[in-house]
Amino acid sequence: DARVTQTPRHKVTEMGQEVTMRCQPILGHNTVFWYRQTMMQGLELLAYFRNRAPLDDSGMPKDRFSAEMPDATLATLKIQPSEPRDSAVYFCASGLVDKHNEQFFGPGTRLTVL
Amino acid sequence: QKEVEQDPGPLSVPEGAIVSLNCTYSNSAFQYFMWYRQYSRKGPELLMYTYSSGNKEDGRFTAQVDKSSKYISLFIRDSQPSDSATYLCAISVAGNNRKLIWGLGTSLAVNP
Numbered sequence: 001d002a003r004v005t006q007t008p009r010h011k012v013t014e015m016g017q018e019v020t021m022r023c024q025p026i027l028g029h030n031t032v033f034w035y036r037q038t039m040m041q042g043l044e045l046l047a048y049f050r051n052r053a054p055l056d057d058s059g060m061p062k063d064r065f066s067a068e069m070p071d072a073t074l075a076t077l078k079i080q081p082s083e084p085r086d087s088a089v090y091f092c093a094s095g096l097v098d099k100h101n102e103q104f105f106g107p108g109t110r111l112t113v114l
Numbered sequence: 115q116k117e118v119e120q121d122p123g124p125l126s127v128p129e130g131a132i133v134s135l136n137c138t139y140s141n142s143a144f145q146y147f148m149w150y151r152q153y154s155r156k157g158p159e160l161l162m163y164t165y166s167s168g169n170k171e172d173g174r175f176t177a178q179v180d181k182s183s184k185y186i187s188l189f190i191r192d193s194q195p196s197d198s199a200t201y202l203c204a205i206s207v208a209g210n211n212r213k214l215i216w217g218l219g220t221s222l223a224v225n226p
Contacts, residue, residue: 004157042218043158043202056213091157100212101146101204105157 002026004106006092012112018080021109023092024073032075033093033103034060034067043091049075050097082113117141120203120217129226133190137203137217140184146212147179148204149188152219158202162188193224 005024013019025032034046047067048056057067064083069075079086089110093103120137127133135149145166150158162177164170164186170177176189186205190197203217 043216045213048213093157101148101163101206101214102160103158103214105159108155108157 004092004094004104006090006106006109008109009107010110010112012114013082014114015083016081017113018078019082019086019111019113021077021090021092021111023075023077023094023106025075025092025094026104027073028096029094029104030097031095031100031103032069033095034075034077035091035093037089037091037108046077046090079111082111084113087111087113115140117215118203118205118217121220122218124221124223126223126225127193129193129195129224131193131224133193133197133222133224135188135190135201135203135220135222137186137205138184139186139205139215141207142181142184143207144205144215145208146206147177147186148206148214149175149177150202150204152200152202154199161201195224195226198223 007022030051032049036044044059046060049069052069066078089108091105091108093105095103118139147164149161151161152158164177164179167179167181174191178187200219200221202219204214206212206214
């Protein structure tokens with residue numbers, strides 16, 4: 001049963017600390033997305049990779065957020081330093097370029113920054 | 115004005131009711147219209163996908179697109195408690211690099 005995995009599932013940290021979230025996309029998928037979901041803003045696209053190359057990170061606060069794909073099986077999202085307003089659920093999703101409308105989401109990382 | 119507007123609800127209906135969920139959008143260039151379902155504490159999953167105008171049916175679910183009004187709908191017939199979830203509309207333009215533009219989601223509770 002192929003699925004996107006994300007770690008950690010929950011993270012509580014203090015303001016100023018570094019947070020790293022990891023995602024393993026579905027094997028064979030060539031697009032990876034990072035989203036942030038809050039009640040007020042809904043799902044916001046933070047970064048988008050195609051064949052491991054970053055295509056769009058315009059939704060990401062560049063001063064504190066960074067996203068990378070060191071290899072095809074791992075995507076990372078880092079926040080440094082973290083702030084209380086970063087508290088949200090962060091989702092990773094993967095898919096195929098020619099089926100762009102079907103994105104397969106992981107279970108999310110619930111981040112709380114105190 | 116947001117590109118996609120969706121009433122967040124919550125919507126509460128009795129089991130067996132017909133449910134209508136809606137989104138409006140502002141950009142006439144949008145051509146792909148999706149409905150994702152998100153259960154509590156889970157990631158969204160694709161429920162239905164429509165290209166351009168018209169209707170698409172899948173079991174108890176019908177997706178409808180009215181491009182002239184820039185209005186999309188999802189109908190659920192004979193709703194079940196297992197349909198209780200948040201329903202998000204997502205739309206995009208054509209092209210390989212197209213991003214999905216998401217609605218806020220409508221929370222639906224189907225009461226037995």
